[in-house]
Amino acid sequence: MKAIQTEQLSLGYKDELVIEELDLTIPKGEITAFIGSNGCGKSTLLKSLARLLKPKDGSVELAGKDIDKTSTKEIARQLAIMPQSPQAPEGLTVLQLVKQGRYPYQSWYKQWSEEDEEAVQYALDVTGIKEFEDRTVDSLSGGQRQRAWIAMTLAQDTDIILLDEPTTFLDLTHQIDILDLLSELNEQEGRTIVMVLHDLNLACRYADHIVAIQGKSVFEQGNPDEIITPQLIHSVFGLQCQVTCDPICGAPMCIPYSRQRQMKGANRYAAQQVQAN
Amino acid sequence: MSNKQFPIRLGKVSFLIDKKSFYIISLLTFLAIVLMIVSLGIGQLFISPVDVIRAVIGQGTEMQNLVVNSFRMPRILLSMLAGAALAMSGAILQGLIRNPLASPDIIGITGGAALTTVIFLAIYTDRSNTLTMSIQWLPLASFIGAVVIGFLVYFLAWKNGRITPFRLVLIGVGVAAAADALTSLVMILGPIHSAAKATIWLTGSVNGTNWNEIATIAPWVFGITFILFIYARRLNMQELGEDLAKNAGQLVQRDRFMLLLLSTSLAGGAVAFAGGIGFVGLMAPHIARKIIGSAFGALIPVSALVGGMIVVLADILGRMLFMPLEVPVGVFTSLIGAPYFIYLLFKSHK
Numbered sequence: 001m002k003a004i005q006t007e008q009l010s011l012g013y014k015d016e017l018v019i020e021e022l023d024l025t026i027p028k029g030e031i032t033a034f035i036g037s038n039g040c041g042k043s044t045l046l047k048s049l050a051r052l053l054k055p056k057d058g059s060v061e062l063a064g065k066d067i068d069k070t071s072t073k074e075i076a077r078q079l080a081i082m083p084q085s086p087q088a089p090e091g092l093t094v095l096q097l098v099k100q101g102r103y104p105y106q107s108w109y110k111q112w113s114e115e116d117e118e119a120v121q122y123a124l125d126v127t128g129i130k131e132f133e134d135r136t137v138d139s140l141s142g143g144q145r146q147r148a149w150i151a152m153t154l155a156q157d158t159d160i161i162l163l164d165e166p167t168t169f170l171d172l173t174h175q176i177d178i179l180d181l182l183s184e185l186n187e188q189e190g191r192t193i194v195m196v197l198h199d200l201n202l203a204c205r206y207a208d209h210i211v212a213i214q215g216k217s218v219f220e221q222g223n224p225d226e227i228i229t230p231q232l233i234h235s236v237f238g239l240q241c242q243v244t245c246d247p248i249c250g251a252p253m254c255i256p257y258s259r260q261r262q263m264k265g266a267n268r269y270a271a272q273q274v275q276a277n
Numbered sequence: 278m279s280n281k282q283f284p285i286r287l288g289k290v291s292f293l294i295d296k297k298s299f300y301i302i303s304l305l306t307f308l309a310i311v312l313m314i315v316s317l318g319i320g321q322l323f324i325s326p327v328d329v330i331r332a333v334i335g336q337g338t339e340m341q342n343l344v345v346n347s348f349r350m351p352r353i354l355l356s357m358l359a360g361a362a363l364a365m366s367g368a369i370l371q372g373l374i375r376n377p378l379a380s381p382d383i384i385g386i387t388g389g390a391a392l393t394t395v396i397f398l399a400i401y402t403d404r405s406n407t408l409t410m411s412i413q414w415l416p417l418a419s420f421i422g423a424v425v426i427g428f429l430v431y432f433l434a435w436k437n438g439r440i441t442p443f444r445l446v447l448i449g450v451g452v453a454a455a456a457d458a459l460t461s462l463v464m465i466l467g468p469i470h471s472a473a474k475a476t477i478w479l480t481g482s483v484n485g486t487n488w489n490e491i492a493t494i495a496p497w498v499f500g501i502t503f504i505l506f507i508y509a510r511r512l513n514m515q516e517l518g519e520d521l522a523k524n525a526g527q528l529v530q531r532d533r534f535m536l537l538l539l540s541t542s543l544a545g546g547a548v549a550f551a552g553g554i555g556f557v558g559l560m561a562p563h564i565a566r567k568i569i570g571s572a573f574g575a576l577i578p579v580s581a582l583v584g585g586m587i588v589v590l591a592d593i594l595g596r597m598l599f600m601p602l603e604v605p606v607g608v609f610t611s612l613i614g615a616p617y618f619i620y621l622l623f624k625s626h627k
Contacts, residue, residue, distance in 0.1 A: 013437075052523050076526030083520040089375065091570040096513075103514055103525035108507040112284050112293035134281070136570070156525070 001028035003160050003192040004049050004079075008058035011041065011048050017056065018044045020216040026209075031186050031193045033207035035200060037237050040213045042196045043084065043164050049194070050081035050162050062160075076104035080156040082149055084164040084196075088137035094148045095133040098123055101155025123154040127181065143174035150181065161185070163195040167202070175199070179206045200237075204228055204251040212236045228252040298575035301568060305582040312586055313357065316593050317349050321601060351486040355494065356592045356606065357585035359483070359551035360561070362498045364584020365505060365577055366544035367558030368565065372516045372573060373536050374445055377566075378621060380559035381423075381544035384449025387555070388456035389426025390419040390548040395460050395475045399467030416493070416549030423545030424538075426456060431537055481554030481607025483592055490550050497546045501539055502581070508536060509573040516571065554591075554607045556614020557584050563621065587613075 004026040011019040018041035026032050026049070034042040047053040049060055051067045060067045067075055080101075088097055101123065102116045124130040127147040132140060137148055146166065153161055166182070167175040183206055185191050197203040203210060204224040211221045214236045220227050233241050239256050246253040285292045317333070318324040322344055324332065331337040332345035363381060370379040381387055397418035401410035430452050434445040460479070464472045477484075511532045514522045522529045544558065561584030562576065569579045591609035598604065 047520070050524060052520050071526075072523070072528065073526035076524065081520070081524045083518070083524075086518060086521060087375075089372075089516045089571040090377075091566055092516075092572065093570065096570070096572050097517075100513060100517060100521075100525070103510065103527070106510065108510065109290050111510065112291045113286070116291075117284065 003028040005061045009055055010057040011044050012056050022217055024218055026194055028192050029190045030208040031206055032209040033203040034196045034211050035203050036213035042213050046162055046164055046196050073104050078158055079160040080153045080158040081162040082153045086149055092137050093134055094137055097137055097148055098151045098155050101152040119155050119157050123151040127151040142170050146178055160192045165196050201253050205246060205249055224252055298569055302578050309582050309586050312589050313353050316353050316589055317345050319593055351488050351491050352483040354491050355483045355486040355551055356588040358494050358498050359547040360557050360585040360588030361581035362543040362547035363558040364561030364580040366540045368562035368576055368580040369536050369540040371562050372512045375516060377563055378446055382555050382558060384430050385453035385456055386423045386427045386541055386544045387548055387553045388453040389422040391479050391553050392456045392460045393418045393422030395463045398475055399463050402468045419549035420545040423548055424541045427541035478552040480605040481552040482605035483551050494546055494550045501543055505539055505577055512573045555611040557587055557610050560614050560617050561587055
């Protein structure tokens with residue numbers, strides 16, 4: 001089953017193409033992660049899937065229909081995108097922000113239906129920010145703020161959720177926290193999640209499907225267990241690394257080589273490693 | 278959610294009323310009315326608030342009825358309406374541009390109106406210093422200037438499909454300065470009589486307002502305010518940024534254009550009748566945001582009330598401080614507004 005499909009999609013700014021003639025299928029009901037080096041076009045691709053960027057050529061299809069020929073409000077009821085580090089205006093409360101997620105269902109005379117109320121309640125509950133609903137967004141900590149934005153996206157009540165680097169600027173605890181939340185939404189409600197992730201190891205841990213982008217196109221895609229190899233990482237990121245097994249969940253894990261640091265042997269973890277072998 | 282707001286639902290129609298906003302708007306409306314009653318009593322003939330109310334309903338002495346209803350009421354209503362219009366215009370711009378420093382005077386809308394106004398006065402004044410064209414057309418001239426400059430700044434600031442706040446303020450200040458220079462040039466070249474008249478207009482004055490003017494500006498301001506309420510939710514969405522507005526299914530460019538048109542129409546209308554009253558469009562929405570937060574459904578009426586009260590207050594000061602001499606309202610709004618702008622610049626720089 002496919003959620004989104006691109007056909008001969010070319011994207012770019014001015015004369016420069018960032019993505020060229022790409023055919024890509026996003027599987028339905030799974031978590032897909034876009035990985036790639038800085039500036040490879042993964043955010044651009046994500047934006048174009050959500051019609052925030054007009055393709056230079058080719059098309060994006062949502063549920064088999066060209067998004068360019070579908071009413072934008074109708075798309076807003078099927079697909080939501082959370083941009084990278086969004087900014088809330090000063091003084092906006094969490095509740096006011098989350099309510100904005102209902103925009104595609106409202107009109108000037110229909111501003112607060114029972115469905116709106118239920119969807120907002122649900123979004124506040126599931127993201128665990130109900131207790132902050134009257135606080136202003138700018139007064140929250142980074143992790144809470146990110147949850148508030150995700151709550152707004154959830155209030156939009158769409159089957160497909162796209163997120164552009166949802167864990168940027170968060171400490172590791174909150175990164176895990178956000179990714180766990182998204183993973184629960186995927187497992188319990190079958191929502192399709194597509195995100196750009198910088199952290200390769202977290203991408204391998206959480207994604208069912210990884211899309212590695214390089215050279216204006218998809219270099220490789222598939223289940224992390226099958227595609228993540230030192231060769232792939234070298235081709236996509238230009239980085240030498242070893243791929244080992246994530247000791248917690250068994251997903252592939254990349255350990256990069258570096259010019260400066262090598263095994264010294266005196267360190268506590270190194271000693272454990274020697275014993276284990 | 279349950280005790281702070283209550284929904285109103287009737288078939289397909291549904292609204293959510295925020296209790297706090299409701300109380301604040303009621304309180305501000307009450308204060309505005311009190312302020313207007315006080316203002317109606319102030320002048321060479323002092324009238325007590327009770328007598329003012331009597332006069333308003335036609336029960337005062339003949340003198341009081343005349344002074345309150347014919348002389349003072351129009352100018353006070355104009356102060357209220359012009360202040361409200363400028364404040365709402367500023368609130369729209371600040372939301373649209375996502376910057377608290379945007380306002381109709383700083384980005385040149387007021388300057389544009391001033392320019393076409395002096396051009397009008399210069400062209401249609403003959404050698405014997407009489408206007409050859411009815412003064413009733415003056416507001417139209419100001420309005421055209423406001424709209425033309427508003428859109429000029431908007432399109433000049435446009436780059437790569439978006440407007441950065443920095444670029445907009447910079448271009449706005451530049452265009453405003455150019456408009457000011459041209460205004461001075463026209464005034465120097467034009468007849469002396471019209472220059473004197475233009476100076477008072479440029480500062481912003483509500484002196485000598487008559488009921489005809491109120492009959493023109495009131496429907497204008499109320500009409501646009503109504504459309505603005507329809508657009509409030511779009512403005513809320515715009516304030517989250519272009520990507521999220523598009524995500525929500527908004528036709529961003531079309532709505533931006535409409536909102537800019539509403540903003541310039543409000544500022545143009547105010548300036549056309551009350552002249553270049555400075556800084557209200559900057560201060561009022563900013564104060565309103567501190568009071569009520571940034572959801573536009575409530576921010577628009579609160580800005581309007583705050584803006585109206587600022588101008589009514591400035592008018593009271595202008596009439597009282599140097600009696601019997603009268604100082605134009607614009608002098609006082611600028612006296613408070615200019616330092617306020619510097620304070621905002623300073624704060625946003627940190």
